[in-house]
Amino acid sequence: MTIDLAIIWAFIIAFAVFVYVVMDGFDLGLGILFPLFPNKADRDVIMNSVAPVWDGNETWLVLGGGGMMAAFPLAYAVLMPALYTPMIAMLIGLIFRGVAFEFRWRTEAEKNRWDLAFAGGSWLAALAQGIALGAILQGIHVEGRQYAGGWWDWLTAFSILTGVSLVVGYALLGATWLVLKTDGALRERAYRLAWYLLFAMLAAIGAVSIATPFLHIQYAHRWFTFPNVILTAPVPIAVAAVTVALLRALANRLDAQPFVLTLMLFALSYAGLGISMFPYIVPQSIDIWQAAAPRNSQLFMLAGVAVLIPLILTYTAWAYWVFRGKVRPGHGYH
Amino acid sequence: MSWPFDAVDLARAQFAFTMSFHIIFPAFSIGLASYLAVLEALWLWTSREVFINLFNYWLKIFAVAFGMGVVSGIVMSYQFGTNWSGFADKTGPVIGPLMAYEVLTAFFLEAGFLGVMLFGLERVGPKLHFLATLMVAIGTLISAFWILSANSWMQTPAGYSVNADGQFVAADWLKLIFNPSFPYRLVHMVLAAYLTTALVVGAVGAFHLWRDQHLAGARVMFSMAMWMATLVAPVQIIAGDQHGLNTLRYQPVKIMGIEGHFQSHPDGAPLYLFGLPSEAEGKIKYAIEIPKMGSLILEHDLDAPMKGLDTVPRENWPPVPITFWSFRIMVGMGLLMFGLGLFSLWARWRGTLYQSRLLHLFAMLMGPAGFIAVLAGWITTETGRQPFTVYGLLRTAESASPLAAPAVGSSLAAFAIVYFTVFAAGVTYLLRLMAQPPHPGEAGPSSELPARAAGITPAIESVAR
Numbered sequence: 001m002t003i004d005l006a007i008i009w010a011f012i013i014a015f016a017v018f019v020y021v022v023m024d025g026f027d028l029g030l031g032i033l034f035p036l037f038p039n040k041a042d043r044d045v046i047m048n049s050v051a052p053v054w055d056g057n058e059t060w061l062v063l064g065g066g067g068m069m070a071a072f073p074l075a076y077a078v079l080m081p082a083l084y085t086p087m088i089a090m091l092i093g094l095i096f097r098g099v100a101f102e103f104r105w106r107t108e109a110e111k112n113r114w115d116l117a118f119a120g121g122s123w124l125a126a127l128a129q130g131i132a133l134g135a136i137l138q139g140i141h142v143e144g145r146q147y148a149g150g151w152w153d154w155l156t157a158f159s160i161l162t163g164v165s166l167v168v169g170y171a172l173l174g175a176t177w178l179v180l181k182t183d184g185a186l187r188e189r190a191y192r193l194a195w196y197l198l199f200a201m202l203a204a205i206g207a208v209s210i211a212t213p214f215l216h217i218q219y220a221h222r223w224f225t226f227p228n229v230i231l232t233a234p235v236p237i238a239v240a241a242v243t244v245a246l247l248r249a250l251a252n253r254l255d256a257q258p259f260v261l262t263l264m265l266f267a268l269s270y271a272g273l274g275i276s277m278f279p280y281i282v283p284q285s286i287d288i289w290q291a292a293a294p295r296n297s298q299l300f301m302l303a304g305v306a307v308l309i310p311l312i313l314t315y316t317a318w319a320y321w322v323f324r325g326k327v328r329p330g331h332g333y334h
Numbered sequence: 335m336s337w338p339f340d341a342v343d344l345a346r347a348q349f350a351f352t353m354s355f356h357i358i359f360p361a362f363s364i365g366l367a368s369y370l371a372v373l374e375a376l377w378l379w380t381s382r383e384v385f386i387n388l389f390n391y392w393l394k395i396f397a398v399a400f401g402m403g404v405v406s407g408i409v410m411s412y413q414f415g416t417n418w419s420g421f422a423d424k425t426g427p428v429i430g431p432l433m434a435y436e437v438l439t440a441f442f443l444e445a446g447f448l449g450v451m452l453f454g455l456e457r458v459g460p461k462l463h464f465l466a467t468l469m470v471a472i473g474t475l476i477s478a479f480w481i482l483s484a485n486s487w488m489q490t491p492a493g494y495s496v497n498a499d500g501q502f503v504a505a506d507w508l509k510l511i512f513n514p515s516f517p518y519r520l521v522h523m524v525l526a527a528y529l530t531t532a533l534v535v536g537a538v539g540a541f542h543l544w545r546d547q548h549l550a551g552a553r554v555m556f557s558m559a560m561w562m563a564t565l566v567a568p569v570q571i572i573a574g575d576q577h578g579l580n581t582l583r584y585q586p587v588k589i590m591g592i593e594g595h596f597q598s599h600p601d602g603a604p605l606y607l608f609g610l611p612s613e614a615e616g617k618i619k620y621a622i623e624i625p626k627m628g629s630l631i632l633e634h635d636l637d638a639p640m641k642g643l644d645t646v647p648r649e650n651w652p653p654v655p656i657t658f659w660s661f662r663i664m665v666g667m668g669l670l671m672f673g674l675g676l677f678s679l680w681a682r683w684r685g686t687l688y689q690s691r692l693l694h695l696f697a698m699l700m701g702p703a704g705f706i707a708v709l710a711g712w713i714t715t716e717t718g719r720q721p722f723t724v725y726g727l728l729r730t731a732e733s734a735s736p737l738a739a740p741a742v743g744s745s746l747a748a749f750a751i752v753y754f755t756v757f758a759a760g761v762t763y764l765l766r767l768m769a770q771p772p773h774p775g776e777a778g779p780s781s782e783l784p785a786r787a788a789g790i791t792p793a794i795e796s797v798a799r
Contacts, residue, residue, distance in 0.1 A: 052449025055404055059445045062411050063437045069414060070434040073426020073501070080415025080422070081735040087416050088745045091409045092752050098405035099756055102398045105779075106763040117756075145423055145499070151741040294503045297427040301434050308438040315446045322450055322457050 005299065006292040009071040010281070012305055016067055018270050020060035022173070022263050027054045029174020031097050031122020032167060033193065034115060042186050043115060049181040049327045051101055056316055058094070071298055074145060075281040075291035081147040082140045083132045086154055090128035096121030123167065130166025134159030137276065138215050142285040158211055165204035169266065172197040176258035183326050187255070194250055194258055202243060205269055209236075212276055216284060219276050232275055239268050342734045344742040345417040348749065350716075352409050354709055355753050359403030361708045364478055364524065365531025366396050367471040369558075370451075374467050378460060383774065384550045390778035391551065392535075395767050397452050397779050402760045404445075409749070417742060421723050421733035428494055428502045428510060429484050436480035444473035452779045475524065482523055486516035488724050489715065490584045502724070514584050518577040519715075525570045526711065529671060530704025532562035534768075536674075537701025540694035542771045547688050551772030556697070557687060560678035567671040574668065575631075581718075582632050585725060587646050588718035591657035593628055594618045595642040603628035603640035608662070611655045616644070618658075652720045660713040667707035674700050 027050040037043055050057075069076040080087060100118035104111050135154035142148060175197055178190035213220035223232050242264045249257035279287045292298065339347075370392055377385035411433065414422045422430075450458060450466040458466070493509030494502045504510050539556030542549050582589045589595075594606045596616040605627035609618035629638040643651055674696055681690045719725050723733040735742075 052453050055401075055448055056442065056445035058404070058408065059437065059441045062408060062441055063434070065411050065415070066430065066433045066437050069422055069426045070430025073423050073430055076415045076426060076430075077419035077423035080412065081419050081737055084416055084735075084737065084741055084745070087412055088748060091412060092748060094408055095405040095752055095756055098408075099401055099760060102401045103759060103763060106398065106766070110759070146736050147419070148736070151738060293427040293430065294497060294501070296504055296507075297431050300504065300507055301431045304435055304438055308442075312438065312442045312446065316442070319446050319449050322454050 005295060005302065006288045008302065009292065009298055010279075010288045012302075012309075013064060013067050013071060014270075014274060016060055017064045018267070020057070020064055021270065022266055023057035023060060024054075025170045025266065026050075026173040026177040026259070027057055028097070028122045028126045029170035029172065030177065031118050031174075032126060032171045033174050033178075034119035034122070036193065037186070037189070042189075045182055045186060045327050046178065047101065047104070047118075049177070052323045053316075053319060054098075054101060056319065058098070061094075067301075070301055071293050072281055072288065072291040073293055075286055075288075077145070078140065078142055078147050078282050078286060079136065082149060083135055083154055084151050086128040086132040086135065090125045090132070093121040093124030093126075093128060097125065122170075126167045126170045127163045130163035131155075131159045133166065133273075134162030137162070137212065137273070137283060139283050140285065142282060158215065161204075161207055161211060165201075165208055168197060168200045168204050169269075172201050173259070173262050173266070176262045179255055180259045181327050183328070191250065191253065198243075198246060198250070201265070205239065205265075209272070218284065222276060235268055235272050235275065239265065242268065339739060339743070341737050341739040341742045342731050344739055344746055345734050345737075346730065348417060348742065348746040349413060350713075351746065352406065352413065352749055352753070353712070353716075355757060356403070356406040356410055357708060357712060358705055359399050359406060360474070360477070361527045361530045361705065362534065363396060363400050363403050364474040364527035365529075366392060366399065367467075367474045368528065369531055369535065370396060371464075371467050371471040372558075374464050378464055384554050387772055387774060387776040388551050388555055390776040391770075391772040393452065393778045395764060398760060398764055398767070400444075400448065402757060406753075406757075416745075417735050417737070418723075418733050419735040421728070424500060424728055424733070425488075425502050425724060428487065428504055431504075432480050432484040432487070432511065436477055436484075440473045440477035440480065443476065444470050447473070455778065478524055478527070479520060482520045483511050483513070483516050486519045487511075487513050489513075489519075489719055490515040491724055491727060502727075515577075515580055518573070518580045521573050522570070522577045522711075525566055525573055526704065526708050528562060529566050529570060530708055532559045532566070533671065533674075533697075533700050533702075533704045535559040536563065536697045537699075538768045540697035541768070543688055544691070544694050544698070546771070549771055550774075551776075553688050555772070557682075560675070560682070560687065560697070563671055564675035564679045567668065567675045571668055571672060574665075579632065581715075585718065586641065587643070587650065588652060588657065588715070589632065590641070590643045590646070591652040591654045591718050592661045592714060593632075594621075594654060594658045595628070595640060596654070597644055598640065598642040599629070600639045602626035602637045603632075603642075605631060606658075611658045613651070613654050650721065652718045657714050657718045660710040660717070664707050664710035664714060667703045667710065670700060670703060671707075 030046050030050060034043065034046070037046060065076070068079075096117040097119075098121070100114040100121065104114035104118070107114070131154060134156070138156060138158050140147065140149065141153065172194065175190045175194040179187055179194060182190065213223060222228055242261055246258060246261040246265070249261060277283055279289070281288050281291050370389060373385050373389040373392070376382070377389060414429075447466040447469040450463065451470050454466065455463045487510060490513050491502070492513040493504060493506040493511075495505045497503045535555050536559030539552045539554075539559055542552035543556055546552065578589070581592075593603070594609065594611045595603055596611075596618070602625070604621075604623040604625045606618050607622045607624065609621035609623070612619050626636045629640055630636050632638075632640070643654070677693055677696060678687065681687045681693045687693070721730050722728060723730050
C-alpha cells in the first residue's frame with residue numbers, strides 16, 4: 001500500500017496556514033484595535049505584549065507560501081496571479097506593520113506616524129487575506145496550467161464579506177489576547193470590545209456560512225445532503241457550544257479563557273472551510289492530487305517536516321513561556 | 335492604452351528592485367549576528383564590560399536591520415508566485431523544497447530565538463541568552479546555505495530530470511543541492527556578508543575615534559573590524575577567483591559578458607580593464623587592455639584560446655554592458671577592502687591604529703563598500719545568467735506570470751513608493767543609532783538589563799581599554 005502523500009501534505013499546509021491565522025491573527029488584531037487605544041502608555045503595553053513573538057508568528061506565512069510552492073507548485077502558480085492585487089496589498093500591509101515594531105521606539109517625533117503604519121498595515125493585511133480567501137472560495141478561472149482570468153476577478157461582494165469577516169475575527173483575537181496579557185483599565189477596555197466583537201464575529205460566521213452554499217452547488221451538496229450531513233452537522237453545533245462558553249467566560253471575567261475559546265471558534269470556522277473545499281486546492285478546477293509535486297519532492301520534505309515541526313513548536317512554546325504573564329506599563333522590553 | 339514596457343520587463347524590474355533592497359539587510363545581518371555572538375561569548379569569557387556594552391549597542395542596530403530584512407524577505411517568497419508563476423510551476427518541485435527547508439531550519443530558528451535575544455537577557459540569564467544569540471547567528475548561516483543552493487541550482491542545474499508536465503523533478507537530491515557552483519557561491523557570499531559587516535562596524539568605530547581616540551567601545555570595535563578586513567579580504571579575493579574559474583567551466587557565456595569578449599581569441603585573450611561595451615558593434619570601444627592577461631587569469635596560460643560571444647547565438651547573450659561594469663565595480667571594491675586591511679595592519683604595527691586620521695577617514699569612506707560590492711556581485715551573476723532563469727533550460731520569458739503589463743506596472747510602482755519611504759526611514763534610524771557613541775552602561779532593546787551592566791566604574795572602564 002502506498003501512502004497518499006498529497007493528503008498528508010494538504011493537512012500540513014492547512015496546519016501551517018491555520019497556525020499562521022491564529023498566531024499572526026491576534027497580533028494583526030492588535031493593530032486593527034490600535035486606533036481605539038489612543039493612550040500612549042496603553043499602546044506601548046500592547047506593542048510589548050507581542051514584540052518578542054511577532055516575527056515567529058509571521059514565519060508561518062512564509063511556510064504556508066513556500067510549502068505550497070514546494071508541495072503543490074501548480075496550485076501556487078495558479079493562485080498567486082489570480083490573487084495578485086490582494087497578495088501585493090497584504091505584503092505592503094505587512095511591511096508597514098512589521099517595521100513599526102522597531103521604528104516606533106527609534107523616534108519620538110515620528111512615533112505617531114509609525115503607530116498609524118502599524119494600524120493601517122494590520123487593517124490592510126487582514127482585509128487582503130480575507131478577500132483572498134473569498135476569492136479562492138468563489139472559484140478561479142483556469143485554463144491548462146495557468147490562471148486565465150483578469151486581474152480584478154477577485155473583487156466581488158462575497159470576497160469583501162470574507163475580508164471584513166476576517167478583520168472582525170482578528171480583532172476579536174486581539175481583544176481576547178489583551179484580556180489575557182494585560183490588566184487594569186486596558187483589560188476593562190478589552191473586555192468591552194470583546195463583547196461587541198464576538199457578536200460581530202458570530203454575524204460574520206453566519207453571513208459567510210449562508211452565502212457559501214450559493215456560490216457553487218457542490219458546496220451546498222457537500223453540507224446538506226445525506227450522509228454528509230452527519231459529518232457536517234457537528235460543526236455548527238460545536239460553534240454554538242463554544243459561543244456559549246465564550247459568553248460565560250466574558251461574563252465571569254476568566255482572563256485566560258476567552259482567547260483560547262476564540263481560537264476554537266477559528267478552528268471550527270477553518271474546519272468548515274476545509275469541508276467546503278476538500279479535495280480541491282483551487283476550488284472546482286484543481287484538486288490536491290493534480291496539484292501535487294512529484295512524490296520524491298513531497299517525500300524529501302516530509303522527512304524534514306516530521307522532525308522539524310515538533311522541534312519548532314517546542315522552542316516557539318519556550319519563547320512564549322519566557323515572556324508569559326501580564327505585561328505592565330513601564331516594564332516593557334523597550 | 336499602450337504601455338512602453340511589456341509585462342516580463344516590468345516583472346524583471348520588480349524583481350531586481352525588491353531583491354536589491356532585500357539583499358542589503360541579510361548581507362548585513364548575517365555578519366552582524368555572528369559578530370554579536372562573538373561579542374557575547376567574549377563578555378561571558380572575560381567579563382569585560384566593554385563587550386556587553388558593544389553587544390547592546392549593536393543589538394539595537396541588529397533589531398532594526400533584521401526587521402527590515404524579514405518584511406522585505408516575505409515579499410520575495412511570494413513574488414515567485416505572483417510575477418513568476420511559470421517558473422514556480424516548472425521549478426517548484428526542486429526549488430520549493432529547498433526554500434521550505436530554509437523556512438523550517440533557518441527562519442523559524444531565527445524568529446523563535448530572536449525575541450529572547452532582543453528582550454530576554456534578564457529573564458533567562460546569560461547562558462541561555464547566549465544560546466539564543468548563537469541560534470540566531472546559526473539560523474542566518476543556515477538560511478544562506480539553502481537560498482544559495484537554490485540560486486546556484488538556477489545557475490548550474492544538476493541532479494534533475496524533466497517530467498511529462500515539463501516540470502523539473504529531482505533525480506538526485508544531493509547532486510541537486512550541492513550543484514557545481516554552490517560551494518563557491520556559498521563561501522563567496524558568507525565572506526561577503528562578514529566583510530560588509532566588518533566595514534560598517536569599522537566605519538562606525540572610526541567615526542567615534544575621530545571624535546574621541548580614547549573611547550573604549552570605539553577602539554575595540556574598530557580593532558576587531560580591521561582584523562576582519564585584514565584577514566578576510568585576501569581570502570575573499572582568492573574565493574572570488576575560484577568562483578570565476580567555476581563559472582568559466584559551467585557558464586562560459588557569462589564570463590564572455592563579464593570580460594567583454596565579443597570576439598574569439600584563438601591565441602590568448604586580452605584583459606579589458608575598462609572600455610565601453612557596444613553590443614550593436616560587437617566590440618569594446620575605447621578599450622584599455624592588457625594583451626593575453628585574460629587567458630592568463632582564466633586559464634593560467636598566456637596563449638590559451640578563448641571563445642567569444644561570436645560563437646553564441648545573439649538571442650542567448652546576457653546584457654554585456656551591465657555584467658561588464660557591475661563586475662568591475664565589485665572587483666574594485668574588493669581591492670579597496672584589501673587596501674584598507676593592509677593599511678590598518680601597517681598602522682597597527684606602527685601603533686597608530688587608534689590615532690591615524692587618514693586610516694579613520696579611509697575606513698569611514700569604506701563603510702558602504704561592502705553593500706556596493708554585494709549588489710554589484712549579485713547583479714553580475716544574475717544578469718549574467720540571462721536570458722534564462724534556469725541556465726540554458728528555462729527562458730526568462732517562459733517563466734513569467736500570465737499577467738497584463740498594467741498589473742505588474744502598478745505593483746512595481748507601489749513597491750517603489752513603499753520601499754523608498756519605509757526603508758529610507760529605517761536607514762535614517764540606523765544611522766542615528768550609529769551616530770551615538772557606544773558608552774558604558776549601554777542599554778539594549780530591553781530596558782530591563784541586569785543591574786551589573788549599569789553603573790560602571792572608571793576602574794573597569796580602564797581595563798576595557
